[in-house]
Amino acid sequence: MTTVLLDDRGLRHDGRRVDELRPVKIEVGVLKNANGSAYIEFGKNKIIAAVYGPKEVHPKHMALPDRAVLRCRYHMSPFSTDTRKNPAPSRREIEISKVIREALEPAVLLYDYPRTAIDVFLEVLQSDGGSRCASIAASSVALADAGINMKDLVCACAAGKIADQVVLDLDDVEDKEGSGDMPLAMMPNFEQVTLFQLDGILSSQQFKQAFSFALDGCKRVYQLQKEALMKKYFGQGEPSMEESE
């Protein structure tokens, strides 16, 4: 039984058009103890981001004299995946923690907080395709919620390839049965790429198209990030984590 990834009307297995984002929901300030936090649903992804800091560094010799140390931990709950995941961090989680940190770092004004640490913790409660992009989007909002100085939000979205067609924002099914995934993060007001990864074969033309799709997706995520922050700080409505369906 194979999934029809793209039907004759140009629609994807979940009814989306090639350049359409999955439903995204962002809530700000969902955890009491953290200095800042955000909850994101990005398709079936359900992810919490929490920020602690700026705070003292332990052990002390890890502190930097002129700026803050940004640390990041991306972790999946054992129940987040189709088959139970071992709770110990996998090599994949370690790599993703690293690239997320490097994606956020250009936007954070680390020199405003010398000799401190800023910790970004990500917990994937339910995973779907694109969890690293969703994590970056949530982290960025959580950093803002923690009042950390930033020169821009970092927004993120992947493009990919299914049925030899470049599309926006792969879900789990498309990631698995498709033939390419290209997560991208950027600072929208500086037009700078802060995360880029690619798996899968793209021709020169497809690469350019995927790049353009991903930038476009990033911009839409950016709007949603801003709206979530506005709602918390200027709007109404209580944060909750209920299933959006």
Place this chain on the structure above:
Amino acid sequence: MTTVLLDDRGLRHDGRRVDELRPVKIEVGVLKNANGSAYIEFGKNKIIAAVYGPKEVHPKHMALPDRAVLRCRYHMSPFSTDTRKNPAPSRREIEISKVIREALEPAVLLYDYPRTAIDVFLEVLQSDGGSRCASIAASSVALADAGINMKDLVCACAAGKIADQVVLDLDDVEDKEGSGDMPLAMMPNFEQVTLFQLDGILSSQQFKQAFSFALDGCKRVYQLQKEALMKKYFGQGEPSMEESE
């Protein structure tokens, strides 16, 4: 082949009455290098307790300015169980180490030894039901042997349930085939419970009875602890570890 846990005469599989303790033997001062030590045989349990301290704390920041840190390690030798036990500490051993430490701590005058550590090491050479109670009894004697100030000895004994009957001091067979085990430790001169755990279904009435049985067992163990210390410090006889059978 099922064991008859309680026969028509009210006797248990090893011939004991419901409120009867297994044979207990305690020897004080069995290890040369330790500051205090004790060896206990409690049924088929064979356990050595050793105390090192009060001593310097490493690393230093773990020290407490106003009192000693009490540390405890309960460990089973690989040959102590029916099937060989992996020598790495199991989650069970980590939990038991914690509850034994918390059972001993109320009796130890930690404020007499600021900025130091007191280590209690327990090695189960052969295990039987009730090894944590036997360990507490031995630890308490070893602490006394090390000359550590205490406001009371801590004595310990379990009650349990077999064949829907509350009984004292389960052995391995009864623990496995019975339906409840309730280890208890207390300070006899203060009538305070310092350890309590329960596995298995007890009615309100059974709970009270088990509690009363366990207290009674504790008091008998307390007598044996005192006798062992008397023998070492005021009596005669050389410590040995030979099989008592």
Place this chain on the structure above:
Amino acid sequence: MTTVLLDDRGLRHDGRRVDELRPVKIEVGVLKNANGSAYIEFGKNKIIAAVYGPKEVHPKHMALPDRAVLRCRYHMSPFSTDTRKNPAPSRREIEISKVIREALEPAVLLYDYPRTAIDVFLEVLQSDGGSRCASIAASSVALADAGINMKDLVCACAAGKIADQVVLDLDDVEDKEGSGDMPLAMMPNFEQVTLFQLDGILSSQQFKQAFSFALDGCKRVYQLQKEALMKKYFGQGEPSMEESE
């Protein structure tokens, strides 16, 4: 299919006589970053030794006030063995690291370098019988290349037993199918044994003969070590790591 370890002409499975060494090749200074390095081919063994130091000790409390700390790590690349080796250090590698360190230590003038560390790293790229002896020979040359003061080179060679006959320098086949292996290291100008191990049953007579064979092998390895150092410091020829076959 069993290998004929010793044929009627007294020749071994690879054509060597009982007292014959495998081909040995030593090159000095093969790594750019290390303070000293050497590459050895000893039969099919291919081993790199690198020396870093004298250098600061971390953590500081591990430093010795009056002399250097010598540290040693013997490690096998996963592709070095017939079946892929797990890259994590095995108990065998930990023991060999220890005996190699103890074999080198008597020759190094550690008191010339108080409060420092000298690290010897060994990487077995391809393993054959006698890798610890080859490692010692290479380490000793790498220490000299690093300019570390030594009172002698340490040379090493094993004797062993095949087909009830004492022979020099077992290779992998002989180590596996033979019945005894006795690695030996010594300081040739002091006639002192610095490493000795023995596996396998030797009669009193065989033990003496093996000992004498091994000493003789050591002396030949010593010549090769000296030649390699001479070539680097007084001769010509560029270091390379090509297969010598």
Place this chain on the structure above:
Amino acid sequence: MSAVKKSLVVEQLRRNQMIELLAQGKRMDGRGLLDYRAIKIETGIIPKASGSAKVTIGDTQVIAGVKVETGTPFPDTPDQGLLIVNAELLPLSSPYAEPGPPDEGVIELARVVDRGIRESQMIDVSQLVIKEGEKVYAVFADVSILNTDGNLFDTTSYAVVAALLSAKYTKYEMVDGKLRPTEVKEALPLRTIPVSVTIAKIGDSIVVDPTDEEEAVMDARLTLTTDSNGNICAGQKGEPGTFSFDQMLSGADTSRMKGQEIRNLLKEATGYTG
């Protein structure tokens, strides 16, 4: 596992203040001594899991997810399915939680929650056998602790129980010696609802459902679990303080009484009527 960092002097002052207040039957947050904070139970929040629940008690937030997979039975219980309870104190839950393997406090927590469920015989593991001695169902209950404000033992326990009560799992069949999933989804074979009740002793007072602030100064902790029939089926005393004999026995009464109230909340939230 405490989210309130202990400072010697401050701790002592706070403790004295609290003991004084408790002697008057009052708590810092206005609750009665035997009152729980608001308990919120939501199920089905992780659709990928066989069962899931988020439980909030005050500001303590916990998510439990249950996965039912297939596995090999233990050699000494070839006719029983497996239950594995695991908890993780996520570093995002408090400024004092650290990444890394669970420490002794979290190990104790997971084991106490596990025993409450196991010893109550909540799950009829004999019904979780596909082929005796070879293949059984393995019920993994994993807990992610999201925010800590005291009483992790009860919060975690209720989350696991609610996730189990609401779980549906895929049945497998053996075909030619190989496991094959079927279309059938079933509820777990359940027999009772174990409910833990945790009391803390602070000075001479006994309170239920301690906050982080109360745990920071408490002398001792007692968790007792009762089943639907009011039997006590698991217990654990913790922390280096003591309980008098009377406190132990009246603790048992408290656990039965409060347990029944909370059992009703669990039934309501999960729709479980068994």
Place this chain on the structure above:
Amino acid sequence: MSAVKKSLVVEQLRRNQMIELLAQGKRMDGRGLLDYRAIKIETGIIPKASGSAKVTIGDTQVIAGVKVETGTPFPDTPDQGLLIVNAELLPLSSPYAEPGPPDEGVIELARVVDRGIRESQMIDVSQLVIKEGEKVYAVFADVSILNTDGNLFDTTSYAVVAALLSAKYTKYEMVDGKLRPTEVKEALPLRTIPVSVTIAKIGDSIVVDPTDEEEAVMDARLTLTTDSNGNICAGQKGEPGTFSFDQMLSGADTSRMKGQEIRNLLKEATGYTG
């Protein structure tokens, strides 16, 4: 993973000096911005391995060894052989490398090299099956890094690719349900030659094949892998700097161009003509 220890002031001075030079199109070692250092590829240096290669780029030295063993396929890909890439930064490679399990930098390195090979579909894993669902070939590519002077990503990648191109493995057959080695030795079923090209951004300049000194001051790193047809098949941006959109797109052109040159070196060194 850098062999140049960073000192705040020195780092800043060196960085300024380097940026100035690069603005004039020059590098510290005299290379052009898009020139690689000398690349040396030797194969067959570990006869005990199924395939092996030593690759030297400047002073960076890496050995890859390939072992082809038999194993069990993953449950979700019963019809595919296995590829496992592992790298170790040996403590002898630099004064800053430490013994112990790989850190995040080495894990990233191994995973990026792995993806370059996997995603290019270099190895036809469907041909590495002995018995579907039961026994397949497992291709282990292990890398020992001997000396570091920058650009470990490319050096490691070329070493693994060259080792795979030159590998011969023993065929097994199933006899009465048991695996038995045969006398046949075969090359791996290969389809393309993936080549990674790594560029570094330093200030506003882009260079390929950064040295350790350049990596110590670079803002960001981009590794793009192309296949024999010039398609891009894997990519990874690293380090906490950024690339402009144009830099990304022209990076793709660079990787195609330089990739083709290096692919020819790999063919020459291994004799692979496929």
Place this chain on the structure above:
Amino acid sequence: MSAVKKSLVVEQLRRNQMIELLAQGKRMDGRGLLDYRAIKIETGIIPKASGSAKVTIGDTQVIAGVKVETGTPFPDTPDQGLLIVNAELLPLSSPYAEPGPPDEGVIELARVVDRGIRESQMIDVSQLVIKEGEKVYAVFADVSILNTDGNLFDTTSYAVVAALLSAKYTKYEMVDGKLRPTEVKEALPLRTIPVSVTIAKIGDSIVVDPTDEEEAVMDARLTLTTDSNGNICAGQKGEPGTFSFDQMLSGADTSRMKGQEIRNLLKEATGYTG
């Protein structure tokens, strides 16, 4: 692994004093240079184990327990049972022992004891096969070190040997491809009694059975194991000192001589007459 913490000055003074005394043929505790302390061997002290022994040499106390279980043979030795020797320096044994995985000293200890037994061919592992290539007996010899006062190598070795000499294990049979225990209990198939003898070099003197105090200042250690026929079957030099050629050869004579004495003690204690 030493129970005497080394202080630079004190160590030097003690060493000088000891060397002086040894030059007169005397030791701190009055023994002759080639005398062992009192050796006490007790067997059967852990009835749950297949075999067990407690050995005391001076104040060094060690317990060895042997468990004979069933397992899978190594692929390259399908016709041999398994022997696994493991030692743990318990933290209760000395103020300097730390909990945690064994350090290099304890690993060396366990491996040297293992080799003494393995290389002497004490156990005829070819008789420990239940079904070739599938099921064999696995002999686990675990050692818990209870108190240290030097010469752990010999104490541990004698404890393992005595436990093996006195062990009885349950025979298994294969019924319908499954293992089933029988009622039969048998002694292990033994062929010889390996005995290790450890000598220490202090200054120019050679002593056997060093105490902790002597080990703290010794230059080098040599352990040689002989079998019942007086052959040398295993050896290990340790510590960063050296032995002269003559010392090595006369060490071999010492090990044969003392080994025979101790072999008689082992026979007496275990009743083994083979």
